[in-house]
Amino acid sequence: MVVGITGASGSIYAKRLIEVLVKEGIQTNVVATEKGKQVFKYELSIDLDTWINELNINYKNVKLEDNNNLFSGVASGSNKYDAVIILPCSMGTLAEISHGLSKNLLCRAADVALKEGRKLVIVPRETPLNTIHLENMHRLSTMGVAIIPAMPGFYHHPSSIDEIVDFLVGKILDYLNINNELFKKWEDTKYEI
Numbered sequence: 177m178v179v180g181i182t183g184a185s186g187s188i189y190a191k192r193l194i195e196v197l198v199k200e201g202i203q204t205n206v207v208a209t210e211k212g213k214q215v216f217k218y219e220l221s222i223d224l225d226t227w228i229n230e231l232n233i234n235y236k237n238v239k240l241e242d243n244n245n246l247f248s249g250v251a252s253g254s255n256k257y258d259a260v261i262i263l264p265c266s267m268g269t270l271a272e273i274s275h276g277l278s279k280n281l282l283c284r285a286a287d288v289a290l291k292e293g294r295k296l297v298i299v300p301r302e303t304p305l306n307t308i309h310l311e312n313m314h315r316l317s318t319m320g321v322a323i324i325p326a327m328p329g330f331y332h333h334p335s336s337i338d339e340i341v342d343f344l345v346g347k348i349l350d351y352l353n354i355n356n357e358l359f360k361k362w363e364d365t366k367y368e369i
């Protein structure tokens with residue numbers, strides 16, 4: 177899997193997804209934009225490079241890519257990763273991907289997923305959305321991209337931020353056909369009204 181992190185709010189989602197993928201034993205290559213690293217540090221008080229390096233001590237299946245390195249394996253369709261998940265996805269990166277700009281590794285990986293017919297998951301985060309944002313999402317959606325907004329539900333009665341985060345990450349894993357119990361499915365969680 178390739179996990180892209182941009183400078184939209186919601187770094188906590190990326191951190192949780194990476195943790196789950198790595199612990200599942202799935203090779204996870206992380207590509208973060210410069211703004212993505214800054215917002216990650218701002219929101220979580222964690223340096224992304226340091227955190228990935230620490231994770232790598234126990235789990236050898238995680239790698240932080242250099243977003244400027246278009247020579248990375250991730251930049252090529254011959255590297256057979258299953259999916260690219262961009263979370264949180266800024267409106268800027270969304271626009272770049274929807275218009276085929278591949279000027280950095282993250283956008284190139286998304287472009288590769290599109291041209292190779294692999295899964296591309298975009299987790300946009302912005303509110304309110306303007307017409308440009310909506311048109312860019314629509315454009316990608318028509319190409320089969322999964323738009324899974326950072327839009328948690330509350331019908332499972334979350335009692336912590338972690339549960340809210342797990343709800344969204346669980347939805348992404350479900351889409352990728354990765355078994356998980358991050359959130360209770362509807363039939364198991366229905367409450368009496």
Ligand SMILES: Cc1cc2nc3c(=O)[nH]c(=O)nc-3n(C[C@H](O)[C@H](O)[C@H](O)COP(=O)(O)O)c2cc1C
Binds near residue numbers: 211265301
């Ligand atoms: C704390 C913080 C939160 C931000 N949240 C969002 C957001 O939720 N959505 C968004 O599209 N941009 C957000 N931005 C703006 C982006 O970081 C900015 O547009 C940046 O250029 C995106 O670059 P990137 O796509 O290369 O990461 C935020 C910026 C900061 C500093």
